[in-house]
Amino acid sequence: MKSDGTNSNARTGETILDMRNVCIEGYGEDGWKTIVEPISFQLKRGEVLGLIGESGAGKSTLGLSAMGFSRGGCRISEGEIFFDGMDLRKASETQLRDLRGARIAYVAQSAAASFNPAYRLLDQFVEAPVLHGVSNARDASQSAVRLYGEMNLPEPETIGFRYPHQVSGGQLQRAMIAMAMSCKPDLIIFDEPTTALDVTTQIQVLIAIRKAIEAANAAAIYVTHDLAVVAQMADRIMVLRHGRLVEEGEARSLLAAPKQEYTRQLLNVRTERKEPAQVDREKDMVLRVRGISARYGKGVRVLENVSVDVARGETVAVVGESGSGKSTLARVITGLLPPYEGEVAFQGEELAGSFAERSKQDLRQLQMIYQMPDVALNPRQRISEILGRPLRFYLGMNQASCRERIDELLREVELPESYAERFPYELSGGEKQRICIARALAAEPRLIICDEVTSALDQLVSEDILKLLNRLQKTLGLSYLFITHDLATVKAVADRIVVMLQGCVVEQGEKDEMLRPPHHEYTELLLSSVPEMDPDWLDRVTADRAASGRLG
Amino acid sequence: MNALVAPVSAFGSLWRSAPVSAKVGIVIVFLWIFIGLFAGVIAPYGETEVVGSVWQEWSAETMLGTDQLGRDLLTRIIYGARNTIFIALLTTVLSFFIGITSGFMAAALGGWTDQLLSRIVDILLSIPILIFSLMLLSVLGTSVPVLIIVLAMLDSTRVFRLARSVSMDIVVMDYVEVARLRGEKLWWIMRREILPNAVAPLIAEFGLRFCFVFLLISALSFLGLGLQPPTADWGSMVRENAGAISFGILTPLIPALAIASLTIGVNLVVDWMLHKTSGLRDEV
Numbered sequence: 145m146k147s148d149g150t151n152s153n154a155r156t157g158e159t160i161l162d163m164r165n166v167c168i169e170g171y172g173e174d175g176w177k178t179i180v181e182p183i184s185f186q187l188k189r190g191e192v193l194g195l196i197g198e199s200g201a202g203k204s205t206l207g208l209s210a211m212g213f214s215r216g217g218c219r220i221s222e223g224e225i226f227f228d229g230m231d232l233r234k235a236s237e238t239q240l241r242d243l244r245g246a247r248i249a250y251v252a253q254s255a256a257a258s259f260n261p262a263y264r265l266l267d268q269f270v271e272a273p274v275l276h277g278v279s280n281a282r283d284a285s286q287s288a289v290r291l292y293g294e295m296n297l298p299e300p301e302t303i304g305f306r307y308p309h310q311v312s313g314g315q316l317q318r319a320m321i322a323m324a325m326s327c328k329p330d331l332i333i334f335d336e337p338t339t340a341l342d343v344t345t346q347i348q349v350l351i352a353i354r355k356a357i358e359a360a361n362a363a364a365i366y367v368t369h370d371l372a373v374v375a376q377m378a379d380r381i382m383v384l385r386h387g388r389l390v391e392e393g394e395a396r397s398l399l400a401a402p403k404q405e406y407t408r409q410l411l412n413v414r415t416e417r418k419e420p421a422q423v424d425r426e427k428d429m430v431l432r433v434r435g436i437s438a439r440y441g442k443g444v445r446v447l448e449n450v451s452v453d454v455a456r457g458e459t460v461a462v463v464g465e466s467g468s469g470k471s472t473l474a475r476v477i478t479g480l481l482p483p484y485e486g487e488v489a490f491q492g493e494e495l496a497g498s499f500a501e502r503s504k505q506d507l508r509q510l511q512m513i514y515q516m517p518d519v520a521l522n523p524r525q526r527i528s529e530i531l532g533r534p535l536r537f538y539l540g541m542n543q544a545s546c547r548e549r550i551d552e553l554l555r556e557v558e559l560p561e562s563y564a565e566r567f568p569y570e571l572s573g574g575e576k577q578r579i580c581i582a583r584a585l586a587a588e589p590r591l592i593i594c595d596e597v598t599s600a601l602d603q604l605v606s607e608d609i610l611k612l613l614n615r616l617q618k619t620l621g622l623s624y625l626f627i628t629h630d631l632a633t634v635k636a637v638a639d640r641i642v643v644m645l646q647g648c649v650v651e652q653g654e655k656d657e658m659l660r661p662p663h664h665e666y667t668e669l670l671l672s673s674v675p676e677m678d679p680d681w682l683d684r685v686t687a688d689r690a691a692s693g694r695l696g
Numbered sequence: 697m698n699a700l701v702a703p704v705s706a707f708g709s710l711w712r713s714a715p716v717s718a719k720v721g722i723v724i725v726f727l728w729i730f731i732g733l734f735a736g737v738i739a740p741y742g743e744t745e746v747v748g749s750v751w752q753e754w755s756a757e758t759m760l761g762t763d764q765l766g767r768d769l770l771t772r773i774i775y776g777a778r779n780t781i782f783i784a785l786l787t788t789v790l791s792f793f794i795g796i797t798s799g800f801m802a803a804a805l806g807g808w809t810d811q812l813l814s815r816i817v818d819i820l821l822s823i824p825i826l827i828f829s830l831m832l833l834s835v836l837g838t839s840v841p842v843l844i845i846v847l848a849m850l851d852s853t854r855v856f857r858l859a860r861s862v863s864m865d866i867v868v869m870d871y872v873e874v875a876r877l878r879g880e881k882l883w884w885i886m887r888r889e890i891l892p893n894a895v896a897p898l899i900a901e902f903g904l905r906f907c908f909v910f911l912l913i914s915a916l917s918f919l920g921l922g923l924q925p926p927t928a929d930w931g932s933m934v935r936e937n938a939g940a941i942s943f944g945i946l947t948p949l950i951p952a953l954a955i956a957s958l959t960i961g962v963n964l965v966v967d968w969m970l971h972k973t974s975g976l977r978d979e980v
Contacts, residue, residue, distance in 0.1 A: 478877055499877055507879045520870040524892035537878060583874075 160330050160363045161187040161210055166223035168205055168214060168387075180206050180387040182223060187363045189330070194378030194395065195367045196410070198602040199573075202387040207333050207367040211248040212240050228330065246276040249324035251353075253336040255316040259308040266304030269323050278327045291322035294359065295352045313466070314345030318352045325356050332357065332364045338373060342465040342629050343673040350376060350675075350682060369602055371410050372675035375399055376682040383407050396679055411677060413603045416636040418614050420655075421458040423639070428456040429492070430591050430623045431477070436486035438476050446472045448647045449486070452625075454591060457617065459624040461638035461655075463631065463670065469647035470627045474593050477625070478512055491590065508538045511584035515596035517576035521568040527554075527579055528564040534586040553582040557612060574605035581612065591623045598633055610636045631674045635659070643667050714968060721964025728958050732778040739771040744926040751937075751945050760950055764936050769947060773954055775928040781958070783844060783923070784910040790848035791909070792902060795855025800886040800894075802856070803863040804872075814860070817853045825850050826915060833921045843913070843922065851909055858901050862894045903966030907959050914955055930955050 168180040180202040187193055195203040205218060212232030214220050225232040227248065232240065244250075252258040259268060266288055273284040285304070292300035295318040308316055317337060324332055334353060338346040350373065357364045366377045374381060374395075381398050383390040383406065391404045402408050431454040438447040447469050454460045462470045475481040477488055479499030488495045490510060496502050514520040521530060531550045535541045541549060551561045557578040568576055577597060584592050594613070598606030614637060616622060626637055634641060634655075641659075642652040643666065651664040663671065672685055714722065731738060740759075741747050745767060752762040760769040802810040820828070832846045866872065867890065875889050914931025916922035923929040925936070933951035940947045 480873070480877070499879075502879075504879050507877060512874070512877065514870045514874075516870065520874060522869075522871040522889055522893070525888075534878060537880070587878075 158189050159186050160189050160228055162224075162226040163210065164224045164226070166206070166209055166225060167221050168202070168209055169219055169221045170205075171217045171219075176219075176221070178221075178387065179218065180209075181389075183389055184223075185382065185392075187331070187365070189363050190357075190361050191380065192357060192364045192366055192378045194374035194381040195365060195384060196369065196371055196374050196381060197384035197390075198369060198604065200386070201384040203367045203369075203384050204335050206384070207335055207365050208250075210331065210333060210365055211244055211250065213244070242276065245272045246278060246327040247329055248331045248333070249327070249329040251317075251321055251324050251332065251334045251337050254340055255320040256308065256313060256340075258320060259316065261308050264305055264307055265311070265319050269304065269319075269326055272323070273326050276327055284326065287326065288322065291325055292319070294355055295319070295322050296348060297322075312345075314341050314349055317341060317345075317349050321349070321352055321356050325360060328360055330360075330362055332360070332362050334364060334366045334368075336368050339368065339370070343631065343675075344465055344669060346373075346675070347673045347682070347685065351686060353377065354682070370675070371399075371413075371603075372677050372681075375677055375679045376675060383410070399677060399679060409604060413607050414632040414636065416607055416610050416614070418459065418637050418639070419618075421617070421639050423455040423458045425453070425455045430454050430456050430490070431625065432489040432492075433473075433477065434487050434489070436473070436476055436483045436488070438472060438481055438483045440481075445484075446647050447476065447483075450644075450647075450649055451486075452642055452649070452652070454623050454625055456590070456623055457621050458639040459617065459626055459637050460640045460642060461626040461628060461634040462642045462644060463628060463634055464644035465629060465670075467646075468644040470644050471595060472647075473644070474512070474595050474625070474627055477593060478510065504538065508534075508587045509590040510593070511587050511589040511591075512593045512595065513577075513580050513584050513597050516600050517573060517580050518568075518600075520580050521576055523568055525567075526564070527566055527568070527571075530568075530579065531564070531582055531586050534583060538587050549586070553586055556585065556616070557582045572605075573601050574609060577601060577609055578612070581609075581616070585616070585620070589622070591625065593625045593627070595627045596629070597626075599628070599630060606633075607636075613637065631670060643670065717964050718968035721961045721968070724957055724961030725965060728777050728781060728961070731774055732781045735774045735778040739768075739774040741768045741771045743771065743775040743928055745771070751940055751943070751947055761945075761947055763933065763947060764939065769933075769950060772928040772933060773930070773951060776930045776933060776951065776954070779923060779927055780910065780913060780929045780931070783840065783929075784906060784913055787844045787847045787851065787909045787913070788902060788906045790844060791851040791905065792855050792898070794848060795852035796859045796891070796894075796898065797886070798852070799856040799859025800863050800890050801882070802860045803867050804882060804886060804890065806867075810860075813856070817856050820850065820853045821857075826912065829912070829916065830919065830921055833916070838921055838924055840923070843916075847909060847912060851905060851912075855898075855901065855905065859894065859898065862897055863890050866890050866893050900966055900970040903962050903969065907962050907966075911955070911959065 163186070164184050165182040166180070166184070167178060167182045169176045170179040183206065185193065195207055197203045205215065208214065209220050209225065212225055212227075212235060220233060223233070227243065259265070266285060269288045270281050270284040273279045273287075274281055279287070288304055289300050292303055297303050297315055297318055303311065303315075303319070311319065321337070337353065338349050341349060354377065366374060368374050378395045380393070381395050382392045383404070385406055391398065391402065391407050398407070399411065402411055431452070433450060433452045436447055436450045437445060439445045450469075450473060452460065452462070452473070462473060464470050472481065476483050479495065479497065479502055482497030490506060495506060499507065528550055531553055532546050535546050535549055550564050554561050554563055559575060559578055563571070563575075568579070571579065598609055601609065610633065613624065617624060624637070626633070628634060638655045640653065641655055643650045643664065645666050650666050651658070658667065659671070672688070675681060711719070711722070746765060747768050748758060748762045748766045750762065750764055750766050752758055752766070754761050758768045758770070760773070763769050763772060798813050802813045829846055829850055833843065836842050836846065872885060872889050875885050913922050913929070914934070917929050917931030918935040920935070922931055925932065930951040934948050937948035937951070
């Protein structure tokens with residue numbers, strides 16, 4: 145671990161994991177293919193290794209192989225994996241079963257998907273120690289309470305009696321880390337444990353992970369695509385790309401002086417900055433949302449007196465944690481959820497509450513781009529049909545002009561024209577999102593609502609998407625309402641920022657003004673939670689917050 | 697020419713990828729369809745022509761013997777294939793049209809529409825289909841159009857449930873929301889956004905339901921409320937010749953075998969399609 149002093153244990157420094165020339169193959173249509181090329185590394189007790197790369201780099205596959213496991217359709221084809229002197233590739237299934245969960249623990253990306261929804265947290269915690277004969281149920285329950293406390297979970301005495309759906313995502317992730325610690329493992333594998341979380345929650349989980357590794361004096365492998373996060377956690381970093389090792393080094397020296405071009409690209413991500421738009425906020429208002437309140441059914445209010453304006457050619461970013469009501473705001477504006485109070489005006493005219501009552505022209509001028517391009521595109525339609533439908537539906541184009549315009553749209557989003565005949569599954573995630581952008585553009589809109597459009601994408605890819613959106617705005621004079629929880633995205637695209645918390649607007653204003661202190665208390669919390677490339681960032685924030693008494 | 701080559705080559709590659717069991721099924725199904733289509737050409741005698749005495753032995757003139765009225769059994773089987781398969785197919789198509797339309801509508805509109813349609817279906821499902829159809833047919837009469845409509849209505853309740861549950865997972869997708877926000881009409885959304893994504897399980901179900909309808913018609917004919925004599929159909933042929941069993945004559949088993957062979961053939965094909973569409977990869 146980074147912070148010295150606590151690891152004065154005599155065993156620190158003993159090699160616990162030794163991977164030698166491990167090569168992993170995956171089964172595809174044309175037989176077995178190498179997905180991770182021979183790679184070797186050693187891991188000492190108390191050391192954290194960061195595996196970083198884009199999706200498809202093989203980092204998770206490599207992480208899992210450290211416990212002698214490969215996913216269905218994959219196999220470890222070569223090499224040796226020594227865990228505490230024992231070759232896992234030669235070990236029997238029974239021997240492996242004894243190790244996994246007891247001496248090697250695994251923390252998955254999505255805690256919500258990994259917990260069994262039918263059992264209480266405590267029952268799931270107790271299972272491993274009892275099964276492995278580490279302790280009896282009573283002792284295990286006691287250690288659960290202790291670990292829950294260490295993980296800063298609220299009410300550690302009773303939280304174990306809740307079901308997974310009764311706690312928040314960040315709490316569930318911490319409960320899973322506590323569970324991984326239940327048998328005092330020697331090696332913990334963290335597979336993107338904070339990727340699905342808000343920044344404010346992420347910081348708590350990061351602190352919890354650090355504590356856990358420190359307390360167990362364990363070795364850890366930390367798999368992530370976020371270099372800023374890995375900078376906080378790892379002693380050593382390995383950069384992977386297409387199953388190949390790009391660069392390896394001590395965390396600090398690698399971040400300070402990367403040798404490879406690819407590592408430099410990863411480090412320089414999130415540098416896109418938009419030129420501020422020149423807008424006339426008095427006259428040229430595209431969207432005016434006034435005093436909107438909304439609720440689901442007759443129950444809880446999810447929006448409370450929200451007012452937001454978007455002028456022509458500007459980008460307004462709406463930020464907040466999940467559950468803050470920012471996506472609900474988008475649903476109200478698009479008419480999917482008619483507001484309970486307040487009005488939405490588009491280009492000076494009031495819009496009907498429900499989209500079903502709006503005119504075709506209103507629908508056309510207000511388009512939306514979604515978070516998950518996979519489910520936003522019909523998998524059974526060709527790209528030409530996906531892009532062609534709005535052209536025919538809104539603009540009544542015939543076959544020939546439709547063809548021409550589709551080619552034009554594809555060029556506009558920097559894709560080859562030959563993609564028109566493809567199906568969505570033949571495209572990568574970033575390319576699919578470009579198609580979604582092209583579909584929105586096909587309607588020739590005034591305003592596009594972008595709902596977390598980059599959060600499902602790799603950083604380098606999302607950077608390109610943001611650049612594309614900025615360029616399109618400049619050439620076409622579009623307005624964006626940008627919904628996101630990622631403040632790096634906000635810095636890249638926004639002219640104005642609206643901060644939301646629990647259904648209310650906490651603060652709003654020009655970007656520069658908003659990013660300059662003094663902030664509203666909540667804005668400050670959001671801003672300070674964004675990880676920075678600086679390896680000392682987490683320590684600093686922890687210290688700051690401890691000083692001001694706002695941790696947890 | 698190209699229009700012909702494409703489907704033929706598509707069928708060729710499908711044929712090559714099919715396992716042996718599916719190939720057997722395909723051969724059986726196509727054989728019966730071929731026999732049904734060209735019944736008039738293949739059959740040695742007319743559908744209702746009496747060619748000999750009752751329950752004759754197999755001979756050169758009557759290859760499978762004669763039935764209880766002295767008609768050629770082979771001819772009856774051939775015409776029976778045409779009648780039974782044609783009616784079963786028409787019934788299944790109509791049943792799927794009704795079931796899919798109402799099922800998609802229930803899923804896409806939700807709320808009261810869903811409640812109303814689902815409860816009607818629940819009521820219909822609570823009565824055994826054979827008893828319900830017997831009741832309706834004895835009230836409405838047993839002409840072919842009535843038979844088809846009654847069976848299609850009753851069978852569509854099963855299709856409704858499948859179509860609704862499959863499309864429930866589809867209507868929540870963002871691409872359906874995109875289509876709604878674009879201002880598309882319900883029919884377009886059902887046809888272009890939902891149907892292509894639900895078609896795989898529905899096709900597999902189509903094969904299964906075809907078998908059930910086919911057996912139901914045979915059962916109804918056996919009970920005297922299906923196709924009326926002298927129209928040849930396999931179910932009523934079993935019934936009409938059932939008396940022969942007590943004399944040790946195998947005649948009623950022959951149409952029964954025909955029913956069994958088509959059912960097995962269709963099921964072999966359907967099993968293969970289910971496997972193909974379930975998205976499960978063969979374990980390596």
